[in-house]
Amino acid sequence: MHFTDREWWTLLHGMVFGAVFLLAFGGGLAGLYSLRPGLLTTAGVTERIRRLKIGVVAMAVASWATVITGTWIVYPWYRDPAKDSPKSLLLADPNTADWHDFGMEWKEHIAWMSPILATVVAFIVLYYGPNLIGHDRVRRTAMTLFVLSFAFAAVAGAFGAFITKVAPVS
C-alpha cells in the first residue's frame, strides 16, 4: 500500500480536516442547541461553554484549513494543463464534463462561504461566553449560521468525493 504526496495532501484536505470539521459541527450544534436555562445547571453552563468554545473554534479552524489546502495545494494539481490531469480527463469526455463544468465550478467557490460563516459563529460564542444562555435570539441565529456553514461545506465535500472517484488527483 502506497500513497503519493498528492494523495496524502488530498487525504489531509478531504478526510482529516473533513473529519475534524464533522466532529466539531456535531459537538458545536449539540452545545448550541442545549444551551438553554431549563436544560442546564449553573455548573453545567460553565462546563458546556468551555466545550462549545473549543467546538466552534475547531470547526472554524478546520474549515479554513480545508479551503486553504484545497485551493492552494490540491486544486493546482487538479487544473494542471497536462492531458492526464483530472480536469483535462473530465473535459475530454462529454459524459464526465459536467463533473467539472458544474461540480467543480460550484465546489471551488461555495466552499469558501463555510469558513466565513463558521468564523462568525465562533466570534459570537467567544464574545458572549456564558451570557449566550440569556440571549436566545442570538443563540438561534448562531445555530442558523452554523448549519449554513455546514451545508456549504457538505456541498463542496460531496462534489469533492464524487469528482475524486471519477478522476482522482494522483
Added chain:
Amino acid sequence: MSAADRLQPGTDIPADRTEVPDKPEGPVVAAILAGGIGCLALGVFTTLAEASTSVADRLAWSDKVGPLSGKTIMAVIVWLISWVILHVVYRNREAETRKALTIALILIGLGTLLTFPTFFQLFAPEE
C-alpha cells in the same frame, strides 16, 4: 426557601447565581452582516470573472491557482474590512440580531446564486 432555591424571573437560573456583565448585541450584528457581505462579495467576484476575461486575468494572482486565487482573497479582504467598519459603527449600539440575520441571509442567498455555475455561466462571453 433559600436564595439558591429561588429562580430569576422568567428563567430557571438560580437567583444567587453570579452574573457575568452583559454585553451589547452590536458587535454580533456587525459580525453577522459582515459574514453576509463576504459571501456576496465571493459571488460578485465569481460572476464578474466569468463575464469578463480581463477581470479573470486580473484576479489570477497565482498562475497555478488561476482566477480563484484573486476571487477568494478579494472576498476575504472585503469580508474583513466590512467587519472592522461595521464593528466600529455597532460596537456600543443596541442592535437587533434578528434583523441582521434576515439581511445576512438575503446576502448569503445572493452570494450562493452568483456562485451557482448554471447562473454565472449565463454571463460567459460567446466563444
